[in-house]
Amino acid sequence: MNPHQLELFYHVAKSRGVTRATRQMPYGIQQPSVSAQVNALERDLGVTLYERRPFKLTPAGEELFRFVEPFFGSINEVRAKLQGAAQFRIGASPIVFRDYLPPVLEAIQRQFPRLNMILRALNQPELIDAIEHDELDAVISLIPDKLGPAFHAVDIMELPIILLVAKRSKIKSANDLWSNKKITEPLISLKPNELICQLFQETLTNRGLSWLPKLEMDSLDLIEKYVEKGFGVGLSIRAPGRTCPSTIRALKLADFPTVRLGVISRSESKHEPEACHAFLEEVRRQAARFPPRKD
DNA sequence: CAACGACTATACTTTTACCA
DNA sequence: TGGTAAAAGTATAGTCGTTG
CATH class of the missing domain: 3.40.190.10 (Periplasmic binding protein-like II)
Known part of the structure; x- marks a missing residue:
């Protein structure tokens, strides 16, 4: 049970499949290599970790995943911390970036000079997708009616x-x-x-x-x-x-x-909560400059 | 139910890392 | 520099689910 095998197992379990894992992995590796490593892990443990098709973790696989997930799941976060640059990932539509975000971003930059902001301009469905996959910490987007309990949406206008x-x-x-x-x-x-x-x-x-x-x-x-x-x-x-x-x-x-246009963030995210809060407040303040039209 | 596509596993080859 | 083991790569076979 070596760390490399555990890392590959983590990706397979997270992506729900070997092939899907190789496509979503943060570095290049081919499917047979992943398959071989995860199989070697199973052989070494003498335990089946997941059903192949359809994909389903076995109870042993669930347990192992619970063990490795906190470690491998927070590698990027830890890397950012060690480098002294906490990061905060913001998404919005291209128009919001162009017309509304510059003053918000300037204010956040002033408040958190060491904060490393990562900005992604995407369209509405991709924004929702990105926050659901934990690729962004906060997005300004139109808010869909059905939004999981893991997300916190604040209406702006x-x-x-x-x-x-x-x-x-x-x-x-x-x-x-x-x-x-x-x-x-x-x-x-x-x-x-x-x-x-x-x-x-x-x-x-x-x-x-x-x-x-x-x-x-x-x-x-x-x-x-x-x-x-x-x-x-x-x-x-x-x-x-x-x-x-x-x-x-x-x-x-x-x-x-x-x-409804608003800010969506992950409700359970302990990741840069101060920045997230400040961002929300700043978006609100900027939005207040545009009083609702009554026609 | 055959044809097809997607996924996984296996056989074999090449590359890489380490050490004498 | 050359030997060795591990890991990654290529090609491909087998299996399963979907579709017309």
Whole structure:
């Protein structure tokens, strides 16, 4: 039972499978090597640690995993500590990074000069995925309704879903669209797994309408660009403190649900709680600069 | 139920690390 | 520098689950 075998077993158990482990390992190693090492560990112990397919840890495997997980699971954290640079990993959408985060990050940097901030710009589904896999400590994201108990979500603001049309388009309000049973304007939206799209499509379905996107973009900026060029109607949200370009008209969507923008962190994370708290406070303070619009 | 793809194990070869 | 053992790599066979 050598440490290398235990490390590989940890990755196999965490990734739930040998092949998956080799793909997710922090360093390069081929599947047969992992397979051979974990098998050698089992042979040495004289115990089966997991059922192969479907993957399931045996009681012995569970016990061994409980033993090795605290060690191998906190290696990166310990490394950062030893290097004197506690790290705090923040995720947000590219737009949030561009338009809202700089003052927040500056404030955190002033408060924690030694803190090593790791920043990742991702879209909403990837942000949720990253925090679920403990790859980030805090994310600013639209908050899904179903969020596990392991996560702590704090609402910052409610944002209305809007449609964007080119000013020169003859569509003046959303009702102009709904009046036709079949909507002929091309819809430009984010990818279907984005919360905004799901909420929008659900609401349409409830009203007996069908309008699937013709163009799928991966940022709201791109959607705006293509609306401007006259490629169709864009699905977006009204971002606070930003005004539409003069060539674009934003259409309110009466009786459509709003989305909640907030900060999600891991509730049990003992990892940099001060920084996490300060981050949340700073986001709140910045958000307060944008009073809710009442139109 | 055959065809296919994904996963795991095995056989064999090459590389690496260590030591005399 | 050359020998040795361990570990990693390549190729591939076997097995299982899915799909048309």
